[in-house]
Amino acid sequence: MAQRKWKTGMIGMSLAVLLSACSGGGASPQPDASGETPKPAEKPPELIELKIHASGVAEQEFDTRFKEVLQKKFPHIKIVWLPTNGTANTIQEYVARGEIPDIIRNISSTVHTNYLNMGLAYDLREMVSKYKYDLSRFNPIFIDGFIKLSGQTGELYGLPVSPFFSRVLYYNKDVFDKFGQPYLKDGMTWDEVYEVARKLSRVEDGVIYRGFSGNVATYLTYNEYSLSTLDPAKDELSSFDTWKKIFDNYIRFYQIPNNPIAATLADEQNAFKNGTVAMHADIYSPYLDLSMVKNWDMVSIPIIEGAPKKVGIFPPGYLLITKQSKHKDEAFQVMMEMLSDDVQMKDARNGFLPTVANKDMMAALGQDNAVYKTKNRKAVGHYEFAPIRPAREKGKTAIDTGVADTHLRNAFFDAAQGKADANTVLRRTDELLKQEVEEEKSKTK
Template sequence: MAKKSSYLLLASMLSTVALSGCGGQGNEGKGTAQDVQDKKKEPYTMTIFTRGVSADEFDDRFRKAIEKKFPHITFKYIMAGTGTQITDLVSQGTIPDIMRIDVPSMNTEYIDVGLAYGLGDLIKKYNYNLKRFNSVFIDEMISAGRTGELYGLPVPPYFPMALYYNKELFDRFGVPYPKDGMTWDEVYEIAKKMTRVDGEVYRGFSSSTNAMLRDNPFSLPILDPAADKLADPGKWTQIFNNYLRFYQIPNNVMEKTATLEGNAFGKGKVAMMAGQQNIYFIIPPEVNWDMVAYPTITGAPKLMGQRGPAYWSITKQSQHKEEAFEVIMEMLSDEIQMEDSKKGIATTLVNPDIKKMLGKSHPVFSTKNMNAVNFYEPTSPTPKRKPELVDIPGRTQEAAILEAFTSVVTNQADVNSALRMAEEKLKKAIDAEKAAKK
């Protein structure tokens, strides 16, 4: 695996302490809260805030378990929306106890608004075993915080990259199905064979373009970690050229927007799509699809690119930090993650028994090659900005690189010019952020 960030030192120290106090596999990560369990529990309300997880999903995955485990707690669930953004809650003085944060927005919606709370002391107190998680996700959170603190624990799903294919089209044109372990060169040759006009146009390849660029197997960041510029233009040139050739195949024309391109596979006229294994990505039932491991690119580690998970975090203002941590431990337990995995929600744990159950109880995923997402280990997280440098939101960076790639595909710019334009957009965004901080 690619070299880990130096921030892993903290995770290693914490997990070493954790291992000294853990019992057998069935108790890993559950902690030792006997002192709290033995005391009479006074009833109170604990508030949990998330972005992007509906109340129905939260109830289905977590509520029953935590209400059973903590009967004295009334759980108030708030989903971000109009009037309930975290900035709204802070201004109203209704700060949640637990938050579900993600890396792209953790600065603006957690750290910068004064909510951040490092979990190190609680991890030590409960002898919590960080090694039950894939180390990539722990490293990601520590490095993203840029302080050496661990601000959250990884909650499924994460979004591994995979290559989808339409079995009906491959059968129709007599081309063998893709398989796990292919290179992008091999996929390119298949895409050329599968792009054809047979009464109507059939495309050989489409993509979730933003994910394909951002979640690249080099773990290449968009913004340079040490300077106000685009990271490694030479490597971005290689990435652009690798994907660009697919859209230069005659008749394999990219859709007009990234959203349309990401949904093209579901129309049934595209042979292959590079995208995320995503419980929220619904392919119409009339498309007979399957998937294989994400292809490898020349010079990159044989690892699977992915959009990392969100994280359960605790606010600095919470008056119930210890029980909030206990609630988080329960929501990340082996039992809950096993049920998640069976539904097709990729686990953040290293437990092989949980991994191999991915999608087993899902009516669609249970018929697919779900092992494709575990064929390679996840890539290391992209290097983060030095703490002394001004950072800009991940979504701003993603927009700049996506616009650059689209301009090349649509023949509005060559690769070098497009990357220079992306760098200029990044610099302007950094300058605006510096001005806002004055």
């Protein structure tokens, strides 16, 4: 009897196996030695191409900073770099040819002309919500300022990416040593620096030593007041009295005997490289080449008396996704990796200022940079960064900020060269700005 039951069981088992085979279904996954059922292998992600257009950034820099980490993180994504060649291959030309990139790197001053007004805009808030992306990790001035600049109802079109540039005061130690002047220190005022410039502006053995020079564009455009040239709410120069205070602060340096301002913006910007200028106000940048000055260092940029104790900055670039992209998720994932803490820490160690609010990165700034690792790197973060200059209010006619700033720089040179006083050149700038606004308005009539 027992033998019959055993045979019956065997027949039942054989029938079950046969039915399973006939139905095309394989045996169910069985538990492994640990008792867990293995998961079926995931399907590898589809191979895709992501096109990136980054005006002003060389492909070599992109490769050095991002390519390896992106290839490792996303082996299924092929990054296609859309080159720019001066004025050729602009974003307008790519769009006109139907070669719309997935990701665009833009700067705040051109986000309207080179993105929003071209019908490319895509609000990133959808992706931020989907991936639970923490925007609070960024320095808030970069997020808040960009939303105010480009959004209508709070849209977020881009995420901030380095490089951006702060301001410092460089000095030539050899000139200080030659004339027995103590070195500069962080936290000085412009009044203190002015007294040093007076002592070091002199003629020695037929050589003119200038006490001070500066990149005029930086200390006007990237001022500690975050003051725009064209008023955000009115069709006129923004805050005449404050601009007068800024002009007066710097013009006095060029009225010191033996310290005239150079003939052109470029000449004044490069004067320090001649080795006969004691101090030079300029941007902090890993791109700035001062190798021709043998023995230099830097301190925090001085602050104008009564001004906010902040340092004006050249804003970062922004990574934007085009609404035409068929790979928005992948594009956002790539952006998140480019802006990750690991990537930004590596950038910071190489001298790039981080866009995230991370004190450890600021402390590590320039540690791996062959030039800056031996310099006073604390000078760069001595003061907080000033907010980005406000954009024109909604409904107000906007003009190219580069045009407005050029009018202001020209006015400063005229005053610094003694062609007219500060009041006169600022009133003239006010009139030129009003003309620019009226001309822009006429284009829409």
